[in-house]
Amino acid sequence: MSRIFDWLQSRTGYRGARHTMLDETLPPGTGWFFTLGSVLLGLLGVQSLTGAFLTLYYAPTPDHAYDSIRFIVSTMPGRLVRGLHHYGSSFIVVALVLHMVRVVMFGSYKAPREATWLSGLALMALILGFSLTGYLLPWDQRAYWATVVTINIAKLTPGAGDLVAGLLQGGAQIGALTLTRWYALHVIFLPGLLLGLIVLHIFLMRRHGISGPVKPREGEAMPFYPWQAARDTAVVSVVIVALVALAWNGAPALEGPADPSDNSYVPRPEWYFLGLFQLLKYFPGKWEVVGAMIIPGVVAVLLALLPWIDRGPARDPRRRPVVVGAFVVGLFAVATLTTLGWMDRPRPSAGGQANAGWTLRELGGRTFVQSGRCATCHAEDGLSEPLEMMPSTRGPDWLAGHVADPEMIAPGLREPPVPVGERESAAIVAYVRKLSRASYPSIDPTTQTAAAVFARHCIGCHVVDGEGGDDGPELSKIGSTRDEAFLKRLIADPESVDANAEMPSFERRLSPAELDAIAAYLANRK
Amino acid sequence: MHRRRALVLFVNSAVALIGSGLAAVLGAFALRPAAAAPGRWIKAGAVGDLTPHVPVPRVLALTRQDGWYRERARETVFLVWDGASSVHALSATCTHLGCQVRWDGDATRFRCPCHGGVFDANGQVVEGPPPRPLDRVETRVESGAVLVRL
Numbered sequence: 001m002s003r004i005f006d007w008l009q010s011r012t013g014y015r016g017a018r019h020t021m022l023d024e025t026l027p028p029g030t031g032w033f034f035t036l037g038s039v040l041l042g043l044l045g046v047q048s049l050t051g052a053f054l055t056l057y058y059a060p061t062p063d064h065a066y067d068s069i070r071f072i073v074s075t076m077p078g079r080l081v082r083g084l085h086h087y088g089s090s091f092i093v094v095a096l097v098l099h100m101v102r103v104v105m106f107g108s109y110k111a112p113r114e115a116t117w118l119s120g121l122a123l124m125a126l127i128l129g130f131s132l133t134g135y136l137l138p139w140d141q142r143a144y145w146a147t148v149v150t151i152n153i154a155k156l157t158p159g160a161g162d163l164v165a166g167l168l169q170g171g172a173q174i175g176a177l178t179l180t181r182w183y184a185l186h187v188i189f190l191p192g193l194l195l196g197l198i199v200l201h202i203f204l205m206r207r208h209g210i211s212g213p214v215k216p217r218e219g220e221a222m223p224f225y226p227w228q229a230a231r232d233t234a235v236v237s238v239v240i241v242a243l244v245a246l247a248w249n250g251a252p253a254l255e256g257p258a259d260p261s262d263n264s265y266v267p268r269p270e271w272y273f274l275g276l277f278q279l280l281k282y283f284p285g286k287w288e289v290v291g292a293m294i295i296p297g298v299v300a301v302l303l304a305l306l307p308w309i310d311r312g313p314a315r316d317p318r319r320r321p322v323v324v325g326a327f328v329v330g331l332f333a334v335a336t337l338t339t340l341g342w343m344d345r346p347r348p349s350a351g352g353q354a355n356a357g358w359t360l361r362e363l364g365g366r367t368f369v370q371s372g373r374c375a376t377c378h379a380e381d382g383l384s385e386p387l388e389m390m391p392s393t394r395g396p397d398w399l400a401g402h403v404a405d406p407e408m409i410a411p412g413l414r415e416p417p418v419p420v421g422e423r424e425s426a427a428i429v430a431y432v433r434k435l436s437r438a439s440y441p442s443i444d445p446t447t448q449t450a451a452a453v454f455a456r457h458c459i460g461c462h463v464v465d466g467e468g469g470d471d472g473p474e475l476s477k478i479g480s481t482r483d484e485a486f487l488k489r490l491i492a493d494p495e496s497v498d499a500n501a502e503m504p505s506f507e508r509r510l511s512p513a514e515l516d517a518i519a520a521y522l523a524n525r526k
Numbered sequence: 527m528h529r530r531r532a533l534v535l536f537v538n539s540a541v542a543l544i545g546s547g548l549a550a551v552l553g554a555f556a557l558r559p560a561a562a563a564p565g566r567w568i569k570a571g572a573v574g575d576l577t578p579h580v581p582v583p584r585v586l587a588l589t590r591q592d593g594w595y596r597e598r599a600r601e602t603v604f605l606v607w608d609g610a611s612s613v614h615a616l617s618a619t620c621t622h623l624g625c626q627v628r629w630d631g632d633a634t635r636f637r638c639p640c641h642g643g644v645f646d647a648n649g650q651v652v653e654g655p656p657p658r659p660l661d662r663v664e665t666r667v668e669s670g671a672v673l674v675r676l
Contacts, residue, residue, distance in 0.1 A: 046548065049548060049552060050552070053556060057558075057594070064595065068593075071593055075555075076554075077551055077552075077554040077555035078555055078558065081551060081552065084551075225534075226530060226533035226534045226537045227530075227533065230533040230536055233540045234540075237544065240544055244547075384589050385566070390596075
C-alpha cells in the first residue's frame with residue numbers, strides 16, 4: 001500500500017498539496033467562531049452536489065419544468081435531494097449572515113484583509129443571485145410570480161431599467177426564454193463565478209492568515225488539521241444533520257403550475273427577500289426606486305467601504321462602538337423588516353373555503369367532465385388515463401382548445417369536435433387545473449349538482465366565493481336572508497316573488513332535482 | 527499526542543460518514559429504478575371478430591409515461607383465439623433485435639423481415655436467430671371484449 005502512495009507522491013507530489021491545504025498554522029485562540037466559513041463551504045458543497053444531480057431529471061421548459069419536478073419528488077431519494085437543495089439555500093443565507101456578523105464583530109475586514117472582505121461581499125451577492133435564479137425553476141405559481149416582481153424591480157434600475165430587465169427576461173414576456181436563461185445562469189454561469197470567487201476568497205484568507213481572536217493570545221500556534229478541523233467538522237456535522245432532518249420530508253409542496261392569466265395570486269418572495277419586499281411597501285409610486293434600488297445600493301456601498309470607514313487598528317468591538325452600533329442597528333432593521341414582511345400575509349379570503357377550497361365552478365366542471373365526451377378517452381381502459389389520475393400542467397388556453405377539439409393533441413384520433421358551451425368549457429378547464437394541485441374532495445351530491453347548475457347558469461350574473469358576474473346580487477351568504485322555499489320559488493319563477501324581476505325563469509331549464517339542489521345549497525350559504 | 531490521534535479519527539470518520547451518506551442518497555437518486563408503470567388494460571378488440579388459431583394484428587394507441595414525459599405511442603399486438611374461451615396476445619416485437627414481425631397466413635408463420643426469424647402461431651421459435659419465443663402480453667376477456675395490458 002505504502003508503495004502505491006510513494007509512487008503517487010513521486011508522480012504528483014500530492015503530499016505537498018495536502019500539506020498546503022491542511023497544515024496551515026493558526027493563531028492561538030482561534031476557536032468556534034472561526035468555523036462559519038467551513039460551514040458555508042460544506043453547505044455550498046452539498047448545494048452543488050444536490051444541484052448537479054437534480055439536473056439529471058429537471059427539464060428547463062415551461063411545458064415540462066413543473067412535471068419534471070413532480071417526477072423528481074415522486075420517490076424518496078428525489079424528495080430528499082430536492083429538500084436538501086431547497087432548505088440548503090436557506091441554511092446558506094443564515095450561515096452567510098452569521099459569518100459576516102463574526103467578521104464585523106472581530107474587525108476581521110481591517111487591513112490587510114480588505115480584499116478578502118470585498119471578495120466575501122461579492123460572494124454574498126452571487127449567492128443571492130443563485131437564490132433568485134433558482135426560485136423560477138420549478139415553474140409553479142410562486143416561482144412565476146416572484147420572477148414577475150423581480151423583473152419589474154429590475155426595470156427600476158436608474159438609466160438602464162429596460163436593458164437590465166430585457167437581459168433578465170430574454171424574450172418579449174416571461175416564458176420559455178426566461179426559464180432557459182435563468183437555468184443557464186443558475187447551473188453554468190453563476191457556479192463558474194462562484195468557484196472562482198471561493199478560490200480567490202480562500203487564497204486571500206490564506207495569504208494573510210486567519211485574523212484570530214481580537215486580542216492576540218499567548219500560546220503555541222497550532223496547525224489547522226486536526227485541531228481547528230475538528231471544530232469545523234463538529235459544527236458542519238451538526239448543521240448537516242439539522243439540514244437532513246428538515247429536508248427529510250422534502251421541500252414544501254409545489255403550488256399550481258405557473259399561470260400568467262391568474263390575477264388572484266398574491267406573490268411572496270422567499271423569506272430572505274421578505275425584508276426587501278417589506279421595504280418596497282413604504283415607497284409607493286415614484287418613490288419605489290428608493291426602496292428597490294437606492295437604500296439597498298447605499299447599504300451595499302457602505303458595507304463595501306467598511307474597511308476604509310473603520311480604519312483604526314482596534315479590533316475589539318467595545319472599542320469600535322460607532323461602527324459596531326451602526327451594524328447592529330442595520331441588522332436589527334433587516335430582522336424587523338423581515339418579520340413585518342413575514343407577518344403581512346394575505347389572509348385567505350372568507351369565500352373559497354366553503355367546499356374544501358374548491359369553487360363552485362371547479363366542482364361543476366367535474367359534472368361536465370363525467371357527463372360529457374371526456375370519458376371517451378379519459379377512462380381506465382381508454383386511450384388516456386382518467387383525468388383524476390393525470391394532473392395536467394397545461395395552461396387554460398390549451399385546455400379550452402382541447403375541450404373544443406380533442407384532436408388538437410392527438411392528430412389522427414378522429415374524435416370529432418363536440419360543441420361545448422362556453423361556461424361548461426370554462427368549468428371543465430377550472431376543474432382540470434384544480435386537479436393539478438389538489439385531489440377532488442368528497443362533496444355531497446346536492447352540492448355537486450348545485451355546483452354544476454351554478455357553473456352553467458347562475459355564474460353569468462351572480463358571484464359566489466368571488467367568482468361570477470355582477471349583474472345580479474352576490475349569493476355567497478344568501479342563506480342568511482332567504483330560506484330554501486323562497487329561493488326555489490325565486491329561481492323557478494322570479495316574477496312570482498318580484499313583479500319587476502329581471503332574472504329569467506329557470507323552471508324549464510332545470511330539472512326538479514337540479515332546482516332542489518341549487519335552492520338547498522344556496523339556503524345553506526350563511 | 528493521544529488527543530491529536532482522537533481528533534484525526536473524529537475528523538476523518540465524520541467526513542467519511544457525511545461523504546458516504548451523501549453519496550448513498552445521490553447514488554440512489556441517480557439510479558432511480560426505472561419504475562415501469564404496471565400498464566393499463568386497453569380494449570384490443572372483440573372475441574367475435576377473431577378466427578380460431580389465426581393471429582390478428584391490432585395497432586393500439588397508448589400513452590406511455592417516460593419519466594416526466596407523456597409519450598403517445600402505437601404498439602402492435604397479435605390476438606390469438608383458441609376457439610373456446612381463451613385469447614392470448616403476442617407482442618409483434620421480434621425477440622432477436624426488436625424488428626416488427628408479420629403474420630404470413632399462407633405459411634401460418636410469423637416472419638421477421640430483418641434477420642429471417644420465424645415463429646409459429648403460438649410465438650414459438652421455428653427458425654432463425656431469435657433467442658426466445660415472442661413475448662406474451664397479459665390478456666383478459668371481459669363480456670366478449672379482449673383487454674390487453676400495455
